[in-house]
Amino acid sequence: MAQTFDTILKNATLVNHDGTGQRDIGIVNGRIAAIGSLQHHSAGEVIDCTGLHILPGVTDSQVHFREPGLDHKEDLETGSKAAVLGGVTTVFEMPNTNPLTTTPETLADKVRRGHHRMHCDFAFWVGGTRENAKDVAELERLPGAAGIKVFMGSSTGDLLVDDDEGVRSILKNTRRRAAFHSEDEYRLKERENLRVAGDPSSHPVWRDEIAALTCTQRLVRIAKETGARIHVLHISTAEEILFLQDHKDVATCEATPHHLTLSSDDYATLGNLIQMNPPVRDRRHRDGVWHGIEQGIVDVLGSDHAPHTLEEKAKPYPASPSGMTGVQTLVPIMLDHVNAGKLSLERFVDLSSAGPNRIFGMANKGRIAVGYDADLTIVDMKRVETITHAQAGSKAGWTPYDGKKVTGWPVGTFVRGHKVMWEGEIVNPSLGEAVEFLEALPKR
Numbered sequence: 001m002a003q004t005f006d007t008i009l010k011n012a013t014l015v016n017h018d019g020t021g022q023r024d025i026g027i028v029n030g031r032i033a034a035i036g037s038l039q040h041h042s043a044g045e046v047i048d049c050t051g052l053h054i055l056p057g058v059t060d061s062q063v064h065f066r067e068p069g070l071d072h073k074e075d076l077e078t079g080s081k082a083a084v085l086g087g088v089t090t091v092f093e094m095p096n097t098n099p100l101t102t103t104p105e106t107l108a109d110k111v112r113r114g115h116h117r118m119h120c121d122f123a124f125w126v127g128g129t130r131e132n133a134k135d136v137a138e139l140e141r142l143p144g145a146a147g148i149k150v151f152m153g154s155s156t157g158d159l160l161v162d163d164d165e166g167v168r169s170i171l172k173n174t175r176r177r178a179a180f181h182s183e184d185e186y187r188l189k190e191r192e193n194l195r196v197a198g199d200p201s202s203h204p205v206w207r208d209e210i211a212a213l214t215c216t217q218r219l220v221r222i223a224k225e226t227g228a229r230i231h232v233l234h235i236s237t238a239e240e241i242l243f244l245q246d247h248k249d250v251a252t253c254e255a256t257p258h259h260l261t262l263s264s265d266d267y268a269t270l271g272n273l274i275q276m277n278p279p280v281r282d283r284r285h286r287d288g289v290w291h292g293i294e295q296g297i298v299d300v301l302g303s304d305h306a307p308h309t310l311e312e313k314a315k316p317y318p319a320s321p322s323g324m325t326g327v328q329t330l331v332p333i334m335l336d337h338v339n340a341g342k343l344s345l346e347r348f349v350d351l352s353s354a355g356p357n358r359i360f361g362m363a364n365k366g367r368i369a370v371g372y373d374a375d376l377t378i379v380d381m382k383r384v385e386t387i388t389h390a391q392a393g394s395k396a397g398w399t400p401y402d403g404k405k406v407t408g409w410p411v412g413t414f415v416r417g418h419k420v421m422w423e424g425e426i427v428n429p430s431l432g433e434a435v436e437f438l439e440a441l442p443k444r
Contacts (some may be wrong), residue, residue, distance in 0.1 A: 005033060005043040006417060010377070012049035015349050016056060016368045027374040030417035035370060041303075046391075049378060051308025052411065053345070056353035056367050057089030057375025059145070061360065062179075062233055063327050064255065065091075067113060069098025074395045075308045079327065080432060084395035084421045086328035087410030089120050089375040090356075090365060090435060092146040094384055095127035096159050104125040104142055107245070111144035112432050118432030121365075121375070125149035125179060127159045132167040140176045143442065144434035146360065147176045147231075152215050153207075153277065160185065164222060171228035174418065176439050177252065177359060178247040178384030179231040183207060183278055188193075200317040201267035204279035209237040212278055216240050223250045231359065234259065234304050236278040238288020243299045243337070252299040252359045255289050255351075257326060257333040258400070260342075262286075272313045272320040273400045275309035276304070293343055293351070301348075303330045307396035325394050329387060329401050333378060335408025336437040345381070353377075361438040378412030385409045 005026035014023045014035070026034035026041065036039075065079035076093075083091050093110070095101035101110060101124055110124045123146035126139045150170060151159045161167055162185035171178060177199045188211055196202035215251050216232055220243075223230045233254040235241060244251050262274055274280050292298040306323030313320055334352070338345050358364020364373045387401040411423035418428050436442070 002409045003041045003082055003320060005041060006045070008038050008041065008043040008046045008173040009054060010046060010165055011039065012378070013051055013285060014054050014368060015113060015345050017159045017354060020346065021443060025374070025376070026294065027311040027417045029078070030367060032370050032372050035368065051380065051383055053264050053379050054368070055377040055379060056350050057365065057415070058087055058331055058352040059090040059366070060088045060303050060305070060327050060330055061092040061300055061356050063091045063305040064094045064307070064323065066095065066096060066307065069107070073309050073312070076114050076118050077430065078307065078393060078395040080120045080122070080430070081426060082325070082328040082416070083341055084119045084413040084426070085391070085393045085424065087377040087379065087413050088327055089377060089415050090122065090362070091120055091327065092125055093397060095125050095149055096151070100127050100159060101125070101130050102129055103335050105138065106144055107139070107145060114432055115434065116317040116432065117412055117430055119426065119430045120422055120432050122432055128161060128170040128178065129159065130161060130166050130169065133173060136170055136173045137175050139239065140174060140441040141421065143376055144337050145440065148174055148178040149180070151181045152219065153181055153185050153188055153211070154228065162186065165219060166227060167219065168222050168275060170224055171226040171230070176226050177229040177231050180219055181277070182215040182219055182232050183251050184211045186219070187211040187214060189332070199319070200272050200275045200320065201264060203317070204264060204281045207238055207279050209278065209281065209285065212237045213239045213243065216243060220247045220251055223376040233302065234278060235289055235298065236285060238285050238291070241288050241292035241297055243296070248297070252301045253292070253296045253297070254300050255293060256302055256304050257330055259289050260293070260326065260337065261333055264402070270400055272317055273324060275317065275320055276324060277322040290342065291414045298351065299359055301330065301334065301351045303327045307394050309396060313349065319412055324400050325392065325396055325398065326389070328393055331377065331379065331410045332385065332406045334402065335381065336406035339381065339407040349398050363436040363438055365435065374414055374417035376412070376414040378409060378414070380409050380411050383407070383409040383411070407421065
């Protein structure tokens with residue numbers, strides 16, 4: 001019996017949890033309503049996707065969109081515009097804004113700011129502090145909360161919990177998976193004198209691999225003592241990968257495109273533009289993170305999109321701030337690695353949609369399945385493009401990959417059935433909504 005859909009995407013190659021193959025997708029009321037051969041059915045809009053691959057919508061679970069307080073360099077609207085231009089359908093935004101996202105009121109304010117203003121769906125990490133440690137079980141279950149995020153090493157903003165007892169006070173109260181910036185603040189303070197004025201290549205000398213490994217070892221120990229689940233963000237060292245492979249019972253981890261693509265060799269040409277916390281390191285560490293991808297140790301990808309203006313980045317090191325843009329280039333950079341044989345397209349899907357769904361428990365997201373949100377990332381795996389500053393949707397207006405030629409490109413972004421981006425253009429109004437999580441579903 002013929003069925004009528006709102007939208008049919010036909011003749012695509014679907015890459016999903018059940019394999020790769022040519023199938024059509026029918027969408028009704030923002031949800032996937034049918035998968036298969038739909039040539040005898042009708043729709044308000046039929047889009048021919050011949051030659052294209054459709055992936056479950058990409059989730060970037062670590063972005064800094066700077067609103068409120070720092071929105072001269074990014075805001076929720078511009079950051080989410082960059083996301084959907086890059087094929088990203090959902091983002092988890094970080095708490096180091098001004099004011100910090102550490103209370104029910106500041107979280108609710110962000111959710112209100114994002115609703116139908118952001119182009120993609122969203123959740124917000126709540127900053128864990130010594131002051132709110134007793135309340136984190138309630139905070140992490142509030143509408144729009146991705147969970148609790150803790151900075152164990154200083155970075156942009158004022159959130160810092162550097163001691164074991166402070167971390168323990170948070171983890172003993174969490175019920176969801178908590179995320180961590182894992183660098184040992186004590187070692188960073190001891191080594192500040194190793195920073196060389198005007199030389200950003202000294203950044204990974206100061207924030208060395210021992211600072212990262214020591215902190216991750218401390219964090220895993222505390223997680224096991226408290227029976228907590230943890231997520232280690234932006235893994236940057238080979239040693240952390242080898243350590244975490246033996247602690248997957250409590251710890252998941254994230255890799256970033258810049259730690260998989262850039263190396264310390266690039267400071268010579270890119271300088272402060274690739275200054276990040278934790279740093280871009282030498283090729284040995286880049287290879288070590290790739291080992292984590294290849295062996296299944298790494299669970300998700302996150303861009304750590306953390307924009308600053310070019311004027312701010314031009315300050316002489318170490319006055320220059322750490323952070324770079326990345327949400328718009330996550331998909332094309334990783335598809336280029338797929339085409340280079342560094343990982344399969346199926347593994348990319350695991351890292352960018354199935355993985356976030358598995359470890360964070362998003363409701364109705366993370367796979368192409370009937371009843372799930374029609375969040376779709378549509379890509380042309382053969383398309384060759386050059387990444388440029390001019391393409392940037394971010395208010396910051398620049399990318400460290402300017403001039404880089406890549407093979408594989410996002411051509412369409414659907415968020416809950418709405419065609420938001422097509423061929424590099426925003427084609428519908430912003431309709432982003434807060435993600436719901438299985439461990440915090442509202443009573444209905």
